[in-house]
Amino acid sequence: MLINWKKKSGLEILAFPCNQFLGQEPGNNEEIQQTVCTRFKAEFPIFDKVDVNGKNTAPLYKYLKAEKGGLLIDAIKWNFTKFLVSPDGKVSQRYSPRTSPLQFEKDIQTLLGQASS
Template sequence: MWPRNGIGLTNSNYTELNQLYERYKDKGLEILAFPCNQFGNEEPGTNNEIKEFVCTRFKSEFPIFDKIEVNGDKEAPLYKFLKSGKWGMFKDDIQWNFAKFLVDQNGVIINRYYPTTSPLTIEGDMKKLLGIS
């Protein structure tokens, strides 16, 4: 069973990411979500269950990809690349779900944000990258 109660970072992150996506998707913003179950078994559902949860409960329209691993021997190549750009507090490991990366249209990693960073607090960085005053 996969009942999510929205405790922790889930509600605030999905709510704020949706707000940013709605504001800036027509200006070039893309948000890509990669669920991971490596942190406290917080993504135990199937890929379809996760997508249904996010799209139904939060009405998210940005892509929700299949679950991946972001640390360790089975780390997805995408995260090897992302972690090579900006270092986290504990070397290069991802600390928890909702770690965020700001990447430009050429694939250059602009910044890395901790899981506890509110998406709305990075809106200025996004606007700058999108060329919005």
């Protein structure tokens, strides 16, 4: 998942489903859209399912991992790994699946130049 928060302030969440982690996204793209948008009320773009590891890694994830590798390995270890990307496309930070977006709100504000002094 790419984190771009609150579209009005210049930040938007972009979600890329992946079924490489214990089959957590088994449906087709339409089924995933239905589940995420209807059941979970997602108000952000949900893109088509991608591979984030292996020989069929989506180009976006090749770029993200090349820019911000993981702690021990660059591979995405689990769903909900998050990347904070600046408006000019530079990868600012990578966050573990367990890191809540609220935990890096200050990073988001700083990236947008909105951090309070």
